[in-house]
Every structure is written in structure tokens, then in C-alpha cells.
Amino acid sequence: MSSRRGAEPARRVEITPELTLPKLLVETARYYGDGKVAMREKEFGVWRPITWGRYLEEVRLLALGFTALGLGRGDKVALIGHNRPEGLWAEMATLALGGLVVWLYQDALIDEVQYVVDHSDARFLVGEGQQEVDKGLAIKPRCPKLDRIIWDDPKGMRGYDDPSLTSLAEVHRLGRELDARDPEAFERMVARGRPDDVALLFYTSGTTAQPKGALLTHRNMLKMGQNMLAVDPCKERDDFVSFLPFSWIGEQMMSISCGLMAGFTLNFPEDPETVQRDIREIAPQVLFSPPRIYEQMVRTVQVKVLDAPRLKRAVYQWAMGVGGRVVDLAFADRPRPAVLRLTRQLADLLVLRKLRDHLGLARIRHAYTGGAALGPDHLRFFHSIGVNLKQIYGQTEIAGISVVHRDGDVRYDTVGTPIPETEVRIAPDGEILSKSPCVFKGYYKNPDATVETLRDGWLHSGDIGFIDDRGHLVVFDRRKDVMTLADASRFSPQYLETRLKFSPYIKDAWILGDKRQAVTAVICIDAGVVGKWAEDNHIPYTSYPELSQKPEVQTLVRGAVLHVNKSLPSAARIQRFVNLHKEFDADDEELTRTRKLRRAFLEERYQDIVEGLYSGAPEIHLETTVTYEDGRTSRSKHTLRVVEAA
């Protein structure tokens, strides 16, 4: 079977029973050679191209170098760092020699790094520079299986002389040496790879317990790419921007699976701070991000609009209104009158096109969101401005995707229909089950969890949902998160939270109300947006905690809550809320690294708030411990005012 490739001369990728990711890399790189750019990296302000020929050569030398350092089949390599070509090369090199790749979040704290490195039995840790090396050296005494730390960026690395440190340049040199002695070595090691070998050991973010390591094979990854591309083919001339953590399955999906299959060009931003600009420069045709990226885009637009002169604001409102009407009709399968279509074109010319350009979406063909729920208001926003944003549903355990919206069949409240070779059904208790060639092998060193998740080849997601009359899957919420309201109806806190987050003033929200008489919320205001609003309205403040408790700010947030309440059944309406004195932070374990709320932890940590919200007290007194990025802690006291929203 081949991926469909439109009008271009098709490069047919056939998934033979022997194909692995490195074999596909060799095949793809030989096909394009130095005639096509595989990736670009922005460095020193310039986009520098790297051809497929060079990509393969770098991977080859690193694989040989790792071998010379003693890495062998079945060994694990932990990788940590920002998105850079070197990271991808190290990953492919590890896979080429038959090793397993374990990606860590770049901002993971030392304890998290230690847990994953130790639990995965990683022998090598490949980091980007000094920061990662420091983490590596700190955990090394407690991770006996870790015997080498490899670094790349020499900045700040003078004066490091630990014998376990090796530079990537040195790995290169060793690779070249081995190549001279044994020129066939690389071909041999790639040829030994089998599709059922495990390629990736993926630590899932874990909203409740310690992360679990999901084992994904080469076949899982290849089939996922193939079936994803069967739905929405990518072209080899497409550009993709790689800026999300490699430790997120979605990034592996695009950069590795789809990248190798479709042969499109990966673009690596210069710096985490320059991502937004770099995306705009590249203007990718394909984008796959978790909701927070889209939420951020919406917020950027909303804030700029709030700041714009009246005329501009009026033109924007008009254009968005027109865009929204067209989308509503289209989604309801109703005909769009010719006049409206014409007006839509005018709106596009005047406003929407420019908005797309500023968001880096000027050439976008398919934008995907996945990993968490995106609110219906956000989805509608993007379709209103003419961006084909679609939901992807899947878990790391099924290589990231089982269900996706089809072009022209997007619905606000669904996530679409299964991709080829994938079956989805609903268990009697409402749990979403799925089955496909991409279902993982199990959790590493955790047979209990494996048995619980994987029964008769069906992946048990832990999500509650149903299939609607059009065959679309609707995801309600995590089973353990579903709330039972006062009137005994079941409700999804996540739905309320995503609705609230459409307000530019609200960064995060946490909904309470399971088996209680009323629904309440804990809200984190957006420091930047609310801060600017306060300045514009001459409201003095010195800090986030103070800003969050200003009566004016609480009125502002109350407005947003009331707006959401309007469209809710009465039992689900938010009765009262507090503005939290801080933003939720993954370093405080309040969020996972993918920014999902860790509800059980929050309930425990903010027990006083939960009690306060239901005790009828006008104020909540709070004492908390704050952890700083360097691991220091401090205690602080706060008073939060309870705001009635009913």
C-alpha cells in the first residue's frame, strides 16, 4: 500500500514485513540524496538547509560512534534537549543500531529525569549542552546503569572533566574511525533490525501516578504514519516546523513517522523564544499541536484586538462575524447564500488572510490538535478565519492517533472517525476502546498496568465517550474525572474548563463539583493580559497574587464566568469561584508536562480552597510552599476572596 501523493510523481513507500524506521530512512535518503532538503535549522539568523544525504550521513556516523562507545542492540538511550537536528540524528542513530530511545521533557526537573533514566535502564544520556550535562551529572550517582553522558553545545562546557562525558564531536570522530575499519558496519546493523523490535520507550505524562513507560515498536510507528497519511496526504514539498517536545508522541508522529514517509522538510526554530516568528517565516502546510498552542494564538489575537483602535476593532468584529456565520452554516450542512459567500471573500481579503499570516498559518492545509480537549469556541475561531483545524484523538499507547476529523466533516463536539486499520468501540460502561496495528506492546517493567490497559488486543483508554449518529466519536472526559452533579446528571469538568479558557483573561481553570451541591471553579488569570488590562484601567498592583485579588479583576473574571454560564444547563453552572494567587505550574506538580491538570494532587494541595468554596466563607486563608526552578522552596500566606457568580 502506498500513501497517496496527489499530482506529484509519487515516491511509493511500501511497508514490507521487514521495514523498520532506520531502513526507511536509508531508503528515503537514497531516493532524494543531496537533491532535496530534509531539514532546515535556523542558526545565526539564517535558515540552513540539510539534505537527505547529509541527514543519513550524520545518523550513520553517530550510530557507528555509539557502537564504538559500546552501545549495542536493546540498549536504551535517554535524550533531552530542545528541538534541533542533532537530537533527531541521535534518535535515528540509536534506532539504527537497534537501541531504544527514551525522550525526556527539556524542562524536566532533576527528580523526573532521574526517575525516567533509572526506570528505563538507560545507558547513555544525550543532552544538548551544559544544562542537560548538569542534570546528568547530578543523577549519575543514583543511576548505576547510566555510564555515559553525551553533549553537543560547547557553550559553558570548559572546565568539565568528568570521565563519563563525551562530546558529540568525539562520537563523530569515533564513528569515522570505525567506518574506516569496517565500512559495511552501518548497513549490517540496520539490516538486523526487525519491525517488532521496540523503538521508543515513551513515558506518559501521568495525571495520577508516576509516569509509565509505553513500548512502541517500529511497526507501530510506521503503520501510524501510513494510516495518518492515508487520511490527509502530505506532499514532499511541504514544510513542517518541529518545535514541540520530541517527548510528545505527536511530535514523533510528524517528525519521524510522517516525515520519513512523506519526505517533507522539517524546520527547526532558532530558539524557544523565536518559535512564533520562525513559524511565520516558514508558514508550514501542516501543524500538529496540543490545545495550548492554539489557545495561545487565540489569546494573542484577542489581546491585540483589545488594544486596537476602534475602527480596526469594528472591522475585525465584522469579519469574524461573517466567518463565524459561514462556518456555522457549513457545520450544520446548510447552504451558504451567495451574498454571504461574497461577503466572506471580502472579509478574507480585509482581515482573515492577514490574521492567518500573522499566526504563521498563511499556507496551512491541515492543522491538528490533540493530546487534550480543545474548546468548541477555539475550534470555531480557527474555522472562522479559514484554518482547517481538526481534532486528533489517540493515546501514546496507540502511537498517538486512532481517530481524526475528515476534511469537510469537522464538528465542534466530536473528534472524528477512525483512521484506516483502526477499530473503535464503546465498552458497556462507556469506556472508549480501540484496536489497530499501532497498539503498543505494553508498559516497561509494569505487567499489572499492561494487563489492565491491554485486554484481548483492545486498548482501554480510560476515557468515557460515545459514537454519535454520524459515526463520529465524542470524547466526554477521563472516566475518573467525570462529575456527578447535584441533579444526578453527569458532567465533564474539562468541557467547562476549555469554555472558560476562551476568555483571554483566564489562563487555566479547575472545576470542582463532583457529588456536591454546586459547581465551583478555581481560576488562574493570565498575568500578561490581565496585567495589561489593569494598567490600561489605572489599577495599581505589584504582584500576581495582588492582581488576582483586585475586586476589579474579580469582576472582570466574573463576566467571563457569567458568559459561559449562559449556555449551560442550570445544574452545571458555576456558582462561585476564586482567583488563585499563582498560575498552575508543572514544576509544582500541578500540571503534567503536557499541561494537563493533576486533579488528585490539586485536591490534596488546595484542600483549604476546596473546603472554603463549599463552606460559605467569604474568604479563604491559605498557606503554601512554593518551589523555585532551582529547587529552592519558600512558604507564603495568601487570602483569597470567594466570588459569587450565580
Place this chain on the structure above:
Amino acid sequence: MADSILQVEDVHLAFGGVKALRRVGFEVRRGEIFSVIGPNGAGKTVCLNCINGLYYPQQGRIRFEGKDLAGFKPYQRAALGISRTFQKIELFSGMTVLDNIRLGRHLHMKAGLLSGAAYLGKAAHEEIEHREFIEREIIDFLEMTHLRDRVVGMLPYGLQKRVELGRALALGPKLLLLDEPMAGLNLEEVEDIARFIIDINEEERWRVTCLLVEHDMGVVMDISHRVAVLNFGEKIAEGTPEQIQADQLVHQAYLGEEADVFTSRR
């Protein structure tokens, strides 16, 4: 004795009746970070101004790499390889970060006005070469990639300080005079700048000798090789950070300030 790059000998400077510097003399060795500390009004900045030619001492001599600097204008001293940053930021606030830094490189541009305006062969080549230097050795080095095209006046103070450091570096100096680079910065920014100064001093591609005037004692004691102390225009002590911290005279000069004057705000 290590090779000395700057010798300040018996320098006097008075503004009318105010004797700003009296018999000040010290020597900065090649490759070190040499700090000048002292209470407010002790003459630290005046001292830097004498070295880079904003003031001319009424007595005494300042020698840079053996050359007597008397009669050298500030820009001539810059051409010799003396570069500086200012206590109160002196940047072109309406220009971008990149343009400000390029200005620091101006001295190294050889192309004439006409060929530069026409952007002909050699001038274009030179421009590209310098642009590359700025990108690699300054923008990337000082972690300013996201600031390149930002207008300086719109940046927070801490980042403006970093831009100023970048402009001073663009000159490719042998001696870098730093006038209170940490003043007004928050803890995180102080740590950043301290790290950059160490990098500038130690990193193979720079290895610049630094003369630092600074009030944050924690930083001074942490990063300096040697320290001189001024009080009312006179040098009262000189030595390693350990020697200075043990010096009685120095403690007296700082009398009235808090007891742990040598610890930083950490």
C-alpha cells in the same frame, strides 16, 4: 609577574576643589578580572573615564600595552582595544538591537563612504563578514537571538544592559571596562550577566581582560581575580578577594553599611 595590560600610575584628578582621584595607581594583568570597589563617590567611575579618555588626569600616567595614553582621544583608545559599558545605559534607544551592536563594530569597517553606499564587491564582502562575527560571537553568545530586531528603547532594563555589553564586545576589545553592569538588575539578571562576564573572560574565542566597577559585593568577590578599593579618591587596598575581605581599612571605609557587606543579595 604576569604580563600587565594596563598600568595606572599616580593619577590625580580634581574638579575645582574636589579631589576626585589622588595618587591612584594599579596594574591590570592580561587575562584577569580586576575589580574596583569603593563607597559611593569614591572615584570609581572617574577612574574608568580617565582610562577611556573621557577625562584627562592632571597628573600621572596611564599606559595600555606599554603605550602612554596621554593625548589619545576616546575613539583612538577604542581603536587600541579599550571598550566600555556605562553605568547609565548609553544606547541609541530608537534603533534596533542589531543596529546598536553593529555600531560597535563600525571601527573595524574599512570600506569608504562611496563604496559602502553602493555596496560594491569589497564593501559587501566586508559587511557579510562582520555580520557573521556579530551573529556568532555576540548575538548567539549573549543569547539575544530573540531580540535581534527589537527596538532597544522598548526592551526591559536588564536586557538593555545585555545589549550594551554586546555593543562593547562588538569592538573586539582587549580590555573591557564595565561600569556597574549589575546595577538595577534582579537576581536572575545578575546571575546571567555574571556568567557572561566569566564567559567573556575565560572562553577561548574571547579571553578579554575585564576591569569591573561594581557594587554587588557578592558578585565582585565571586568572579574577580584581584580587587582594588578606592575611598575618597585614594586607593586604600589591593589584593585577592580573600585579602580584601580580611582588610581592616576596607571595613572602616564601608563603616555605616551593614555588617555583611561582602555577601551578595542572595
